[in-house]
Amino acid sequence: MRTVYGSNWMNTKRTTTGGPAHMRGDRRDTEIRNYVMNLGPQHPAAHGVLRLVGVMAGVPVVRAAPHVGLLHRGTEKLAESKPFNQSIGYMDRLDYVSMMCNEHAYVRAIETLLGIEAPIRAQYIRTMFDEITRILNHLMNIGTGALDLGAMAVMLYALREREELMDCYEAVSGARMHAAYYRPGGVYRDLPDHMPNSMLRVKARCWTSWKTSPTNSRVVSTNTRPC
Template sequence: MSPDTTIRQAGQSLASNPAEVRQEIRNYTMNFGPQHPAAHGVLRLILEMDGETIVRADPHVGLLHRGTEKLAESKPFNQSIGYMDRLDYCSMMCNEHAYVRAIESLMGIEAPERAQYIRTMFDEITRILNHLMWIGAGGLDLGAMAVFLYAFREREELMDAYEAVSGARMHATYYRPGGVYRDLPGRMPKYRESPWHKGAKLKRFNEAREGSLLDFLDNFTREFPKRVDEYETLLTENRIWKQRTVGIGVVTPEQARAWGMTGVMLRGSGIAWDLRKKQPYAKYGAVDFDIPVGTEGDCYDRYLVRVAEMRQSNRIVAQCVAWLKANPGPVMVQNFKVAPPSREEMKNDMEALIHHFKLFSEGYCVPAGETYAAVEAPKGEFGCYLVSDGANKPFRVHLRAPGFAHLSSMDAIVRGHMLSDVVAMIGTYDLVFGEVDR
């Protein structure tokens, strides 16, 4: 059969079904990313489109993959805490919390009460940091510039709190099996004179930094509700924001359960599931807070839930600050298998010095067994499944990332929406690919 005959016959077979011809002409495939800024250059969506309407969405992951879990299996337990910060680099200490809780579970140890309060406080500081990044970047995605600048004003202050306890503004590596790296500092770093900060302006910037970190956070918790009011003034009743989010990306309670959603994606659909209430850990059972839930399950509801969560996190931080001011105490277990000796001990005792080197080079052996520890991270349930064979390295590490389950639902949620709605949906998923594509 000649090529001409083949083409002619193919044309006749298509012509026999005009609907197929129209579908063939209308539908086209679009590469959405991987350069899209909402997913930091590592999400590729292949969209099948009928004009401007999404017919099918196929998310592709694998552009970032760093093998975090396998790296953690090749190093002593205490040397992998820093990897957890880099999974979701907007929820750093929450990721650390799940990992150290899994180790503590296998070793049968528990952090001192003061350390538990510090962890609770910094988990909530991390939640506020995450939601500030989300509200700023989500606004930018949909064309709102100002809210990004407002949100980063408070984000910078909380980053200073991270730096005060760990020396790093993002990747803190502050939590340890058995407690935290060190107690809270007695003074806050201050701004130095510069072309941008001098005279009365410098004094105003340093007003809240005259005391300890707890004094600084105490002042922050009093001021923050007014700052959240400013974000809401910019967005909550903004008609353009509502046109882009109300009724967009509706996730029904049934869909949320079926796709294994957690966090704001689940609570935005009206399901009040929160590990801090349902399976309390650290000191969440001792503090008072509410679980905000949505009603419609759309992008706007998820925005409202995150804003309400910032207010609730602020309440928790204020309660932790009050308790920590009134209750000094140790922040690390007195278990020399996991706790390093003090600098003073190392200077005066050769045995302590050897123990220090052994702990940080070889680590410690964890009893054989398996465990799963989860925390209510800002994006949802972040879990660590840990298997030990009795050695100083994990036999198996598997991380349960909330973003991966959420991204899996992309096709089901965006079908029938417009192309611009996909941007809103990616934003409301609050994806960070360090954890999605581990």
């Protein structure tokens, strides 16, 4: 895994054992160089749509060039012909793991243009769901990162906590991902009565579970050790 032969090694003359001719005997004539590997893009509902063109020296990454913007779908143009409220759903789809944060930026821009301010309770509700969304984002980041390293249990723990937090999404909007909950001047509806207890339960369990879970994983510690 530490070295790779030239890109034309498959076309070289074969020996009787099936290997390339330049792999026989003395290996000093073998061309050894880094190779290029595409990391992503994945489906938007999985890891996101970041593409990294990595230069690899076997397992270690020598250099990486990021390519962004692969989820661009003309949202600005679509919003030109829609009423303000009908464009909120587009904002959820700009980032599949930061839905309400994108909604917040959009409705705040509208409120600034119209010169209005949301009631203080609505501002607190928005802030709370921004934080829920941020935790959802971090859980997906930690879980998929650990999964790529081979620690499947960490990903399962992340999905468990995400399901609890998505219950909060569903309680206020009826949807578990694309909520379309924020509105210019406030939110779609007030919090249900059971929401505070649900949030405290999730908070207590997340703190207990995630304080040491990823760092105690032998798979994670082994695969993130400096080369």
